Amino acid sequence: MKNDQATQLRQLIEAKKKSAVAQSQKSARSISTSRKAQLDKNKSQPLESSLNGLKTIAITGGKGGVGKTNMSANLAVSMAQLGFRVGILDADLGLANIDVLFRLTPKYNLRHVLTGEKRIDDIILPGPLGISIIPGSSGIQALADLPAGMRQILIQELGRLEELIDYLIIDTPAGIGDNVLSFVLSADLILAVTEPDPMAYTDAYALIKTISRRKLNQTIYLVVNKVRSMAQGQEVYETLQTVSQRYQLSIRGINYMGYIPYEAKIRNALFLGSQKPFVLEHPNTRGAKCFQNLAKKLLYHLRRVSRGKIERDTQDFFSQVLTNNSD
Ligand SMILES: Nc1ncnc2c1ncn2[C@@H]1O[C@H](COP(=O)(O)OP(=O)(O)O)[C@@H](O)[C@H]1O
Numbered sequence: 001m002k003n004d005q006a007t008q009l010r011q012l013i014e015a016k017k018k019s020a021v022a023q024s025q026k027s028a029r030s031i032s033t034s035r036k037a038q039l040d041k042n043k044s045q046p047l048e049s050s051l052n053g054l055k056t057i058a059i060t061g062g063k064g065g066v067g068k069t070n071m072s073a074n075l076a077v078s079m080a081q082l083g084f085r086v087g088i089l090d091a092d093l094g095l096a097n098i099d100v101l102f103r104l105t106p107k108y109n110l111r112h113v114l115t116g117e118k119r120i121d122d123i124i125l126p127g128p129l130g131i132s133i134i135p136g137s138s139g140i141q142a143l144a145d146l147p148a149g150m151r152q153i154l155i156q157e158l159g160r161l162e163e164l165i166d167y168l169i170i171d172t173p174a175g176i177g178d179n180v181l182s183f184v185l186s187a188d189l190i191l192a193v194t195e196p197d198p199m200a201y202t203d204a205y206a207l208i209k210t211i212s213r214r215k216l217n218q219t220i221y222l223v224v225n226k227v228r229s230m231a232q233g234q235e236v237y238e239t240l241q242t243v244s245q246r247y248q249l250s251i252r253g254i255n256y257m258g259y260i261p262y263e264a265k266i267r268n269a270l271f272l273g274s275q276k277p278f279v280l281e282h283p284n285t286r287g288a289k290c291f292q293n294l295a296k297k298l299l300y301h302l303r304r305v306s307r308g309k310i311e312r313d314t315q316d317f318f319s320q321v322l323t324n325n326s327d
């Protein structure tokens with residue numbers, strides 16, 4: 001089934017490629033108009049800093065290597081630059097962890113909180129602009145099998161983050177396993193990251209499909225990373241949108257948040273020993289502007305999400321994470 005859909009997805013991509021040349025100039029013009037309208041809209045919305053409780057953003061994407069961790073770090077910085085208190089929960093256990101991008105060395109992680117050795121405040125690493133970095137590591141991996149007592153400790157401790165943070169960015173692991181879905185399904189906003197590689201957006205589609213089966217009427221916010229042109233991002237979005245409609249996924253829709261260009265300076269950041277996340281190190285690049293615009297758009301949507309729902313507290317969020325995990 002998955003292969004069938006993947007094949008059809010690729011066929012659709014091939015067909016789209018043929019019409020892409022003719023379309024590209026036209027779509028570039030229309031994107032820039034609609035982007036401008038969106039940005040103008042964002043500008044007219046004052047960004048207040050306290051939003052009655054912590055809001056969560058799950059950064060996900062299905063495939064490893066698409067740029068989730070890099071996205072988490074640079075979004076966190078961009079939101080902090082707008083005056084918000086931001087935290088990152090590092091639930092992605094890949095090689096380039098959040099703490100590596102921030103050049104921090106965690107001594108403790110969530111596991112120490114679970115065992116009662118440390119309080120949540122003791123494990124938080126201070127990043128730039130007051131960003132709180134919470135090293136998840138092995139604590140997160142074990143979430144599915146936690147005994148009831150430990151769950152309670154975790155929920156209580158993470159609940160205390162509300163006093164410290166307005167927005168918690170969760171860097172989720174690759175894949176579509178339960179440990180990913182538990183975070184994704186509980187978050188206030190799901191940001192799916194993909195790139196213009198068929199393997200990557202086929203995996204993003206599989207993730208969206210899985211989400212749609214587990215929770216009805218979910219909006220998926222999409223960002224296309226590592227694009228070589230603006231039109232390339234739009235194309236990936238249109239493909240995912242078309243296929244989701246064709247297979248009648250029970251999502252509310254895919255909301256395209258734009259693209260981040262492929263930047264050699266991002267690619268080489270670790271290799272060149274950069275001391276800071278990309279947007280701080282290279283604030284005047286097109287890539288940095290894209291991260292900043294993305295942060296504003298997400299904040300705009302998060303405010304709408306929070307207005308439309310009954311406020312729930314942070315302990316409630318983490319209870320949901322654990323419940324979703326043990327489904
Ligand atoms: N916009 C970009 N341009 C160039 N390289 C990028 C970009 N975004 C991410 N990368 C690079 O891609 C690789 C994977 O990124 P990472 O954030 O670790 O992905 P993930 O967390 O999804 O596994 C890293 O080497 C990173 O520097």
Ligand SMILES: [Mg+2]
Pocket residue numbers: 068069070092094095096097
């Ligand atoms: Mg990662």
